[in-house]
Amino acid sequence: MTSSSSVQQAREALGQRLREIRKDSGLTARELASRAGWHESKCSRIENGRTTPSDDDLSVYTRHCGAEDQTADLIATARNIEGAYVEWRRMERSGLRRAQESVIPLWERTRHFRAYSSWLIPGPLQTRAYIASLLASIRDRRSLPDDLEAAIQVRVDKQHVLYEGARRFAVILEESVLRHRIGGADTMAGQLGHLLSLATLPNVSLGVVPLSADRSALWPVEDFWIFDDAQVNVELVSAFLTITQPHEVGMYAQAFADLAELAVYGAPARSLITAAIDSLG
Numbered sequence: 001m002t003s004s005s006s007v008q009q010a011r012e013a014l015g016q017r018l019r020e021i022r023k024d025s026g027l028t029a030r031e032l033a034s035r036a037g038w039h040e041s042k043c044s045r046i047e048n049g050r051t052t053p054s055d056d057d058l059s060v061y062t063r064h065c066g067a068e069d070q071t072a073d074l075i076a077t078a079r080n081i082e083g084a085y086v087e088w089r090r091m092e093r094s095g096l097r098r099a100q101e102s103v104i105p106l107w108e109r110t111r112h113f114r115a116y117s118s119w120l121i122p123g124p125l126q127t128r129a130y131i132a133s134l135l136a137s138i139r140d141r142r143s144l145p146d147d148l149e150a151a152i153q154v155r156v157d158k159q160h161v162l163y164e165g166a167r168r169f170a171v172i173l174e175e176s177v178l179r180h181r182i183g184g185a186d187t188m189a190g191q192l193g194h195l196l197s198l199a200t201l202p203n204v205s206l207g208v209v210p211l212s213a214d215r216s217a218l219w220p221v222e223d224f225w226i227f228d229d230a231q232v233n234v235e236l237v238s239a240f241l242t243i244t245q246p247h248e249v250g251m252y253a254q255a256f257a258d259l260a261e262l263a264v265y266g267a268p269a270r271s272l273i274t275a276a277i278d279s280l281g
Helices: 004-025 029-036 039-048 055-065 068-080 097-102 104-109 128-142 148-162 173-181 182-200 245-263 266-277
Strands: 085-089 114-118 170-172 204-209 225-229 229-234 238-245
Touching: 004 055, 004 068, 029 039, 029 055, 029 266, 055 068, 055 170, 068 204, 068 245, 097 148, 104 148, 104 245, 114 245, 128 148, 170 173, 170 245, 173 204, 173 266, 182 204, 204 245, 204 266, 225 245, 229 245
Parallel strands: 114 170, 170 204
Antiparallel strands: 085 238, 114 225, 225 229, 229 238
């Protein structure tokens, strides 16, 4: 749930975009309302951000303005206004379990997962000990109610998506992720060994971007997940971001493709993981 100011800013941005579409069509607000069969104040409420338009409103709006090619993107924008930016403090106010459960329907329906991480091993690839260390840290740092064991179990149980159904996983890690010690040397050794094992699965592609890679064209970016071609999730320090606008999803898909070009796979990737294990002493 977004803060009221974020919601209002998003409504106003959408309204401004619609106003520009209407003006480009040569229609006045009154003319558009008349053609759409609306009360004449409805266009004003939408364009000034006082009302979030429905899917039907946007379809009618673009049809009368001759901008039907923008309908899908506008609908995605409107749907995201109330739920795109979710503050962790709201999602986690009852504990960590709810946040872990919230993505289960998305994971269940997704067939092609793409994940990039410059911070941590991604969730489906994590060992129980790694998960426990991460979630305990989040609980303590954010002073959350203690439902740690339940949250750990939910995250472990979600990993069945790796092994069931015709799902494909493409994962790209920065080499630095292999060196970030989470939970101590033993936990990291177990996690990195697990990573080597998962890399042998036929439905998993694991790439590692070496520290030696030339990053002039594309440097490390925020961690993100792409679910099919429908949605991107990004974890920020303060919030959980959901992106469904087609052009933005496309930007993340292109970034993933570019990062994939920088990564190494197979034996070179395994060598980097093994070197990280050896560095644990």
